[in-house]
Amino acid sequence: MRRTAALSSAAVVVALAVSVSTVGAGPALASPAGTASVGLTSFKAAAAKGLVTVTWKTANETEILGFNVYRTDPKGASKKVTRALITAKKTGQPAGTSYKFLDRKAKKGLRYSYRLQVLSPQGGKVFFGHAKILAR
DSSP, X not given: OEEEEEEETTEXXXXXXXXXXXXXXXXXXXXXXXXXXXXXXXXXXXXXXXXXXXXXXXXXXXXXXXXXXXXEOTTSOEEEOXXXXXXXXXXXXXXXXXXXXXXXXXXXXXXXXXXXXXXXXXXXXXEEEEEEEEOO
16 A cells, blocks of 8 residues: 655645545645745655655746755755756646656655745745655
8 A cells, every 4th residue: 555645735644555646626826925936736745665756846937947856854954955946837827737756765564744845036945845754
């Protein structure tokens, strides 16, 4: 079985699934005023085979430079786990797309929380999500 945590429509959903779970379409998660402009339609983490897969979908990327993924450990320590900025695929466009990041350094048996940092070309930064997962 695969344990999947997902953020959709501003609510965290935790589900057990045999295959990859999907998040239904709903209102996009809008960013706070004065920050990066992004519509995030889903954010989730799934653990299987010794790694955690973090995925997200955007509705638009009109003012997005890229993304960083942060992992918070059971003691509350948060760490950026992306080596470099994940560049937005649709920068400047009112269209969105899908992304995936593999965390190969998550330790088996520990519970983690993942957050997504969105950066704008103007220097704006905003965090989305708290996808909680047990690394397997």
